[in-house]
Amino acid sequence: MTLGKWASFKFVKRIKFSQKRALWGFVGIMIAALIYFLGVLPLVEAAKKAEDEILLKRKVILKYDEYLQNRKAVEEDLSRATKQYEAIQQRLIPGDTPQLGAATLQEIVKRLSEKNRIVIRSFKILEPKEQFPYRKVSMQIDINPMNSMLGLGQFIHDIEHHEKELMISEMDLLVFNIRMPINIQGSMVISGLMKGAKIKEKEKGR
Numbered sequence: 001m002t003l004g005k006w007a008s009f010k011f012v013k014r015i016k017f018s019q020k021r022a023l024w025g026f027v028g029i030m031i032a033a034l035i036y037f038l039g040v041l042p043l044v045e046a047a048k049k050a051e052d053e054i055l056l057k058r059k060v061i062l063k064y065d066e067y068l069q070n071r072k073a074v075e076e077d078l079s080r081a082t083k084q085y086e087a088i089q090q091r092l093i094p095g096d097t098p099q100l101g102a103a104t105l106q107e108i109v110k111r112l113s114e115k116n117r118i119v120i121r122s123f124k125i126l127e128p129k130e131q132f133p134y135r136k137v138s139m140q141i142d143i144n145p146m147n148s149m150l151g152l153g154q155f156i157h158d159i160e161h162h163e164k165e166l167m168i169s170e171m172d173l174l175v176f177n178i179r180m181p182i183n184i185q186g187s188m189v190i191s192g193l194m195k196g197a198k199i200k201e202k203e204k205g206r
Contacts, residue, residue: 091165093137093194098128101137101194108164109141109190116155119144126189130196138169138191145185152184165193 095101102125113120126138146152152173159166173186 089195091163091193092134093164093192095194098135098137098194101135101192102128102139105137105139105166105190105192108162108166108192109139109159112155112158112162113141116151116158117148118146118151118155131193133196134193135196136191136193138189140170140187140189142187143185145183147183149184159190167191 093101093104095104106123106125109123110120112118121142121144124140126140128138129136143152156168156171159168167190168188169191170189171186172188173184176183
């Protein structure tokens with residue numbers, strides 16, 4: 001083999017070797033790309049998703065922990081408000097209608113007058129008034145002449161401090177002798193509170 005042929009043979013062999021190297025390099029790149037897209041990328045996305053879920057769960061846990069810390073205070077406030085509401089309801093005059101409420105009020109006033117030896121000449125039921133969330137029932141009483149200011153004072157005290165929400169809305173007393181307050185007579189309007197009409201409608205709708 002001549003020198004020229006040998007050189008030509010080596011050149012062709014080098015080219016074939018370079019082509020094989022380039023082919024294997026391309027194959028290697030393709031394999032690396034497949035590994036990245038099929039293996040590494042899904043793992044990165046899964047890790048990111050898991051991290052987001054952990055952050056979300058951590059927020060939920062923090063919120064729940066805050067709720068547990070505040071729950072006792074909230075329950076105490078709710079219990080206090082419930083007791084206050086029940087106490088107010090106990091002070092209202094019972095009855096589903098103004099007529100029943102007025103009848104109860106009349107019975108209370110009658111018992112207190114008998115206790116304090118006050119003779120009531122007449123009872124007059126007045127028109128009820130809505131004072132949301134309550135209803136105000138009232139009656140006017142005329143008192144027979146009496147000889148004791150003490151009994152009248154105790155009668156007024158018993159009304160104003162009764163277990164039910166009672167009050168004296170108007171009072172007109174006639175004293176014939178200011179220096180000797182005996183032979184007192186007059187009239188007064190006594191009122192009480194009961195549940196308002198709208199409150200009753202809400203309770204019936206439950």
